[in-house]
Amino acid sequence: MVAAKRVRRLETAATGTAGSVIHQRFSVAYEYPVHFTECLFAPHNPTLRDTVTRIEADRRHRCIVFVDDGVCSGVSTLIEDIVAYAAAHEEAIALVTPPIKVPGGEKIKNELFHVEWMQGLIQEHRIDRHSFVIAVGGGAVLDAVGIVAATSHRGLRLIRIPTTVLSQNDSGVGVKNSVNLKGSKNFVGTFAPPFAVLNDLAMIDGLPPREKIAGMAEAVKVALIRDAQFFYWLERQIDALSIFERTAMAFMIRRCAELHLRQIAHGGDPFEMGSARPLDFGHWAAHKLESLTHNHLRHGEAVAIGIALDTRYSVLAGLLAPGVEDRVAALLELLGFRLWHPALEARASDGGYPLLEGLREFREHLGGDLTITLLAEVGHGIEVHEMDEGRVLESIAWLKARQSTQ
Ligand SMILES: NC(=O)c1ccc[n+]([C@@H]2O[C@H](COP(=O)([O-])OP(=O)(O)OC[C@H]3O[C@@H](n4cnc5c(N)ncnc54)[C@H](O)[C@@H]3O)[C@@H](O)[C@H]2O)c1
């Protein structure tokens, strides 16, 4: 009798708990403004003050500011301007310490001690989850400060203030951050949407011409795969863009940022859980060229070559009408890009092409099947799951032949 009861109890336990599953499910809506303004730190510009007071309007908000040292050489009064801005809005903004200069460019991403150093400053100044981390800089500084903000106290409010064309029209408006680990690009990173992004067109003024040109590759890329009208606009504005005329630059940056934001919000995969990165047209070769040249090629310069390569490939694969590749290459060249680098045809000791390794590495970064975006027509990308090596080599030969006629 007792034994029978015990068996029944065990059976109940088995069906009641051990064999059952609780399906946990919840969603979190993300929302952040991306402002386009000029002279952000002029005391009369309300954008930054309104951003920190967006929630908890009546509080004085504690802020720590990290500034790319390269921007300080472009805008020599930047640190004083930020201090003066905070003083003019002292009812809303409390700087916990004067703005801190950090190394600009890939340097800050290459050594993890920069991240640890910044985390230490956040700890020392008792920045909490209601305070703000403000990052002023190019894509590299935004990436590194982004990982610091995302990991300190499991995530702090981050305001990004991008200062390069590339970070204003692409990298700074998105949801990713990362640093490099032992030469492995973007190995350590998180997906962490910012609290806000504040794009200041005037920041671009002091940027070296080479950097201004590099950022335009992302506009050509996104126009080609998403927006034919934008591509035709870029063609019509070549003269203005090649001298960085202000109105043309402002529109180019805004439209490019808008198309990237749209993809993140409506593309169905903001945190890249699948195997595709639809906006990474031209990027498999670009990432490899950046590492093969030890970052001698800027990201945008490598992307321009990658775009030209994959556009020619699209024609050779029968996906795209012949002639479009010449049009795309001409636009890139007139914007100031050089579409050839010897690393394209470099050979390893076993005779193989290191560039082709880029396809494997591109797949490995996401996992799953290889997924490459190619072109079906101007404004319309198409995904493929294999690339023919012979055609890639033919596309490289086309770039080389084109270069020799320049
Ligand atoms: N998170 C993402 O989604 C994402 C996407 C694309 C690229 N990225 C990353 O972005 C980085 C490249 O960013 P980038 O192209 O903006 O360049 P960058 O951050 O490497 O900056 C280039 C140089 O310009 C200087 N600089 C920046 N702003 C300046 C200004 N206003 N005036 C004068 N000098 C200035 C910097 O100090 C640096 O020396 C790479 O590390 C790349 O991996 C990230």
Ligand SMILES: [Zn+2]
């Ligand atoms: Zn890119």
